[in-house]
Structure formats: C-alpha cells, structure tokens
Amino acid sequence: MHIATTHRNTDFDGLASIIAATLLYPGTVAVCPKNVNPNVHRFLSLHKTAFDIILAGEVDLANVTRLIVTDTNQWRRLDRVDQLRGRDDVEVLLWDHHMGIGDINPHWQCVEKIGATITLLARAIKEQGIALTPLQATLFLLGLYEDTGQLTFSSTTPEDARAAAFLLEQGADLNIAVDFLNMAYGEVQKKVLFRLMRDAEQHEIKGKRVGIGVVHINKHVELSMVVQLYGKIVNADAVFVIFVNEGGGYFVIGRSSAPEINVNNILQRFGGGGHPGAGSATITDTRMAPGEIRQKILAALHEVQRGGALVADMMSFPVTTVPPSTPMDDVRRIMEEKKIRGVVVEEEERLQGIVVLWDLKKLRLKKQWSSPVKAFMNRQVATIPPDALASEAAELMVQKNIGHLPVVQGEKVIGIVTRTDIINYLYGMLPM
Numbered sequence: 040m041h042i043a044t045t046h047r048n049t050d051f052d053g054l055a056s057i058i059a060a061t062l063l064y065p066g067t068v069a070v071c072p073k074n075v076n077p078n079v080h081r082f083l084s085l086h087k088t089a090f091d092i093i094l095a096g097e098v099d100l101a102n103v104t105r106l107i108v109t110d111t112n113q114w115r116r117l118d119r120v121d122q123l124r125g126r127d128d129v130e131v132l133l134w135d136h137h138m139g140i141g142d143i144n145p146h147w148q149c150v151e152k153i154g155a156t157i158t159l160l161a162r163a164i165k166e167q168g169i170a171l172t173p174l175q176a177t178l179f180l181l182g183l184y185e186d187t188g189q190l191t192f193s194s195t196t197p198e199d200a201r202a203a204a205f206l207l208e209q210g211a212d213l214n215i216a217v218d219f220l221n222m223a224y225g226e227v228q229k230k231v232l233f234r235l236m237r238d239a240e241q242h243e244i245k246g247k248r249v250g251i252g253v254v255h256i257n258k259h260v261e262l263s264m265v266v267q268l269y270g271k272i273v274n275a276d277a278v279f280v281i282f283v284n285e286g287g288g289y290f291v292i293g294r295s296s297a298p299e300i301n302v303n304n305i306l307q308r309f310g311g312g313g314h315p316g317a318g319s320a321t322i323t324d325t326r327m328a329p330g331e332i333r334q335k336i337l338a339a340l341h342e343v344q345r346g347g348a349l350v351a352d353m354m355s356f357p358v359t360t361v362p363p364s365t366p367m368d369d370v371r372r373i374m375e376e377k378k379i380r381g382v383v384v385e386e387e388e389r390l391q392g393i394v395v396l397w398d399l400k401k402l403r404l405k406k407q408w409s410s411p412v413k414a415f416m417n418r419q420v421a422t423i424p425p426d427a428l429a430s431e432a433a434e435l436m437v438q439k440n441i442g443h444l445p446v447v448q449g450e451k452v453i454g455i456v457t458r459t460d461i462i463n464y465l466y467g468m469l470p471m
C-alpha cells in the first residue's frame with residue numbers, strides 16, 4: 040500500500056498536496072489527519088466524498104511500503120504513522136517548502152523555498168500533462184492562495200504565480216475558492232465597508248431584504264469578503280455592490296443567502312456569472328452609468344422567481360431501499376455491489392431510517408453482521424421535498440454535515456441527494 044499524508048491541523052496546502060500526490064503516483068491513497076483547520080473542515084464537510092480520502096486511523100500500517108509526506112518535514116506533525124519511522128521496507132518521499140531542519144530523512148525529495156507545497160506538485164502535474172478536474176484545480180488553488188496570501192506574501196515566487204495560472208487554466212473556480220479563504224482585510228476593505236454602511240440602499244423585494252451599493256475604487260483588491268460582511272451586518276438576504284473603477288468600467292459582486300435570489304442568473308445579464316449564492320460581473324461598457332446598472336439589477340430582482348435548479352433536477356433515483364429486517368451483511372453487500380455509500384430503510388413505502396457506509400464501521404463483533412439493519416440505522420433522517428431548491432439541499436447538507444438527503448413526497452422516498460449531486464450542481468455541471 041502506498042499512502043500520501045500531511046501535517047495535523049491540516050491546511051489547504053496540505054490537503055491539496057496529498058490529493059495531488061495521488062495523481063502523480065497512481066494507486067496512492069490520500070490519508071488525512073483527523074484534525075484539520077476550520078476552513079478545511081468546512082470544505083471537507085461538503086467535498087469529502089468527491090475525493091478519495093481516508094483518515095489516519097484507518098490505515099493498516101503493516102501493509103504500507105511507500106509513504107509520501109507533504110508540507111512538513113517533521114514526524115511529530117504527522118498523524119498516527121509513527122510506526123513507519125525507521126522501517127527498512129518503507130520508501131519515504133518528501134514534497135515540502137519548509138526549509139528548517141526536519142527529522143524525516145526521505146529516500147527522495149522535492150523541497151524548494153517557495154510559497155506553497157502545492158506549487159511543486161502542480162508543476163510536476165503540468166509537466167506530465169495530467170489534466171485536472173475543476174474541483175481538483177479549485178482545491179489546489181485554495182492551497183496556493185492560502186499559503187501565499189493570494190500571491191501577496193513575500194515568500195511568493197514566480198513559480199507560485201505560474202502554478203496559479205495553470206490552475207486557473209484547468210478551471211479553478213474563484214467564486215468557490217474565496218468562500219473558503221480568510222481574505223486579507225486591509226485599509227481599502229475597511230473604507231469600502233464604511234461607505235457601504237453609510238450609502239448603500241436597502242430594498243424590500245418580494246419579502247426579501249436586498250442591499251445595493253455603488254462604491255468608487257481606485258485600486259483593484261479582493262472585495263468579495265467585504266460585500267459578504269456588509270450583507271451579514273445589515274442582515275440582508277442578498278447584496279449587490281457595483282464597484283466603479285477610476286480608470287473606467289465596473290465590477291459587480293453579488294451574494295445571496297435567499298434561494299429565491301439567484302446571483303448567477305442576475306449577473307449573467309451583465310456577461311458575468313457564478314453560482315446561485317455568489318457571483319460577479321466585469322462590465323467594460325463605460326457608456327452605462329452606475330445608476331443604470333443598479334436599475335437593471337433591481338428590475339432583474341423583481342422578475343426573478345425561484346431561479347435555479349430544483350432538488351428534482353439534481354437528485355439520483357431510483358433509490359436503493361431495504362426493509363428494516365435486512366441483515367447488516369446484506370446491507371454491506373448491496374453497498375459494495377451498487378458502489379453506493381447509503382441505503383434507505385423503508386417499510387410499506389414509508390421511510391424508517393437510513394444507514395450509511397460510516398455506520399458499517401461501527402460494527403465490531405462478527406455476530407452483529409447478522410443483526411437487522413433497524414438496530415444500526417439512523418432514525419432521525421433529514422429529508423427534503425422535490426420542489427425545494429437545489430441550493431437549499433446543499434445548505435442543509437453542509438449544516439447537518441450529512442452525505443445523503445432522501446427526497447420525500449408525502450411519506451414516500453422518490454430520490455436521494457448525495458454529496459456528488461451537490462458537487463455537480465455547485466460546479467455548474469447541471470443544466471440550470
């Protein structure tokens with residue numbers, strides 16, 4: 040078994056690096072420490088099944104013959120792999136950008152003084168002509184941006200900027216990335232927030248509070264976090280801010296927490312886009328006055344109703360169901376055969392519970408495998424109706440940190456939403 044792992048309190052650079060290692064070394068398993076930093080935790084609550092990751096405690100260390108360490112050169116920062124230390128039959132490879140003296144003595148290493156470890160792996164991926172999915176590219180860019188402060192830290196090198204360019208070419212999604220980063224909050228951002236608090240208009244549109252602001256800027260800096268923060272402070276359901284560039288042209292940022300207000304749909308009218316909850320548009324047509332843009336946004340807000348995909352558009356079906364008396368052995372076999380991570384328990388077409396792959400890991404005794412699923416299933420099942428918005432399903436799954444959401448009409452389960460469905464939806468792989 041070949042594994043790639045990284046330091047505890049894992050940041051995006053560490054997580055990105057172990058996923059990148061699985062691409063560079065096919066057959067390698069990504070092993071994530073149990074403790075990850077809060078931003079990574081938030082990211083994984085939504086994305087964990089999109090990547091093949093196992094936890095440090097789940098590795099059978101006796102079978103490991105290769106250990107790829109990323110983003111640290113110290114054994115004590117790794118999670119539960121101590122037994123591999125000093126073992127002759129284990130080949131150790133190291134990818135890192137920490138130049139201090141470490142106690143990992145690898146057989147091979149790529150260690151350079153550079154902004155982020157993922158830069159080194161992304162460079163190798165590019166050289167080998169490996170194509171990335173937008174999701175992988177987004178995660179890698181998150182790692183790169185977090186460790187380099189969006190390429191502003193003095194540790195940033197031209198290599199890091201080249202890696203960023205490569206990741207953007209591969210479809211890295213900035214609208215998603217910014218939501219997972221703690222953005223710098225400097226003087227310009229403070230001024231913008233102050234002006235928004237003082238000048239922005241508040242509208243009540245179809246029962247939703249919408250803030251609309253126009254702010255002149257002379258410097259292009261990261262502003263989406265300010266827009267989001269402003270929305271939170273004034274308790275708005277959605278916010279649109281039109282930034283007027285001193286040199287001409289506009290940049291519009293939109294954020295929405297209301298399923299009825301789809302930022303993507305609205306900003307597409309200005310040649311921009313994004314996602315239902317977050318988006319932006321660059322407007323180069325300087326003949327349009329800021330007031331006109333504001334009017335157009337308002338008009339769109341009045342028009343737009345329940346935009347975006349519905350749960351019925353994104354759910355998977357038919358759903359695999361079993362009766363409550365099914366032995367756990369059969370449940371396991373069904374999951375393996377159908378390559379699914381969750382099975383719905385139904386009796387007489389009524390939802391009784393759900394059992395997921397994780398629950399199988401709780402079984403310790405052999406005789407438990409012949410016990411009925413009703414003894415192990417979760418009875419408190421969160422469900423969603425088919426006419427709810429896809430974004431509501433996404434929100435609910437993140438909030439409850441669950442990977443399966445049965446879609447229920449009356450009492451009957453007609454479909455299921457999984458993390459994969461959510462990812463496909465978020466990354467725009469669904470017709471909207």
Ligand SMILES: [Mn+2]
Binds near residue numbers: 052053110156186
């Ligand atoms: Mn790092």
